[in-house]
């Protein structure tokens with residue numbers, strides 16, 4: 001799927017991994033368009049003075065920013081930051097695009113790469129450069145911007161659950177965990193097979209912070225000057241890693257059909273040339289039917305230099321949901337054998353009904369992967385009965401731990417230092433936990449969900 005690049009922290013995404021990203025991208029982009037957004041593109045390089053205008057934002061990002069100081073063999077007059085995210089350059093430009101309430105809302109998104117300097121690299125999950133989309137919207141009212149940020153969080157939830165088959169919890173970040181410059185950060189969080197949490201996508205309600213920093217004012221319907229309201233939201237190639245780590249087993253990947261680059265691999269089995277031509281003919285017809293009539297992504301693996309057994313394990317390792325075997329006896333009896341990657345079950349199907357049966361089987365695989373992962377998520381979400389049990393449970397069992405918290409950031413940090421767990425989220429609408437803080441005993445104000453995370 002990927003390997004390390006020559007520069008420390010960088011990643012080469014190989015075709016099989018990139019294809020999973022392409023399918024994810026398409027699923028997101030279709031939904032962005034359906035909710036009224038358009039794509040645009042802003043430059044990779046951001047003049048330093050622009051990056052520094054929003055105080056919280058630069059404070060949060062400063063340790064991760066890569067800066068270009070030389071160009072064309074000369075030292076630059078002003079250093080240029082490589083975008084760690086694009087709020088600054090985009091809101092600087094929005095000040096020219098927004099004059100009146102008639103210009104609003106702006107509903108834009110861009111697909112691009114991002115650089116955030118990382119020392120602890122982990123392929124797909126944590127690399128210094130990654131691919132993502134970043135939505136940047138501007139609104140006339142607070143209410144509208146808040147609704148937009150929650151709408152896009154739900155788009156992320158839908159793609160993650162329905163397309164990647166990764167079940168998630170939706171929630172709100174605490175002040176300590178918020179995006180630098182945001183008023184609220186909303187998140188979806190999944191649980192990987194090693195019982196560590198993964199932040200799968202975030203959507204931010206930015207209030208008027210960026211409008212004030214970049215002087216984005218508009219004339220409202222009553223003829224008064226007002227600052228615009230902002231959101232931003234991002235989803236990255238990390239979710240290729242999230243999909244691998246949610247579904248993989250001891251034999252390799254198990255890819256959800258919706259994003260599998262190859263959904264059906266057809267492996268012909270033969271010994272003689274005569275058998276070969278008969279088998280390849282049936283296999284080719286099957287491939288054409290599956291692609292043409294059923295719109296499936298099919299690979300006919302007719303490589304002569306490898307034996308069928310080798311091909312079986314290669315497609316298994318690559319996570320291809322269905323494998324079709326066609327041998328001389330199958331040709332004679334007008335049938336094929338279909339093996340599914342999930343449990344390794346095999347079925348004999350007549351060639352006539354194979355196509356529509358495989359479409360159903362793929363739907364079942366998609367559903368089973370999600371149900372499996374959801375069962376795992378629920379089985380590994382625990383209520384906290386007392387602080388000591390929580391400390392021990394996070395260490396020995398992992399998973400999500402839910403309990404009452406006082407809402408104080410220092411108390412939160414103390415718990416994190418002790419346990420290496422962070423609050424992954426609190427409910428989007430504040431809920432009274434009905435108990436005192438598990439750590440300090442002060443009145444509980446939030447029902448917090450903790451985990452160790454990537």
Ligand SMILES: [Zn+2]
Nearest residue numbers: 406411437440
């Ligand atoms: Zn506390």
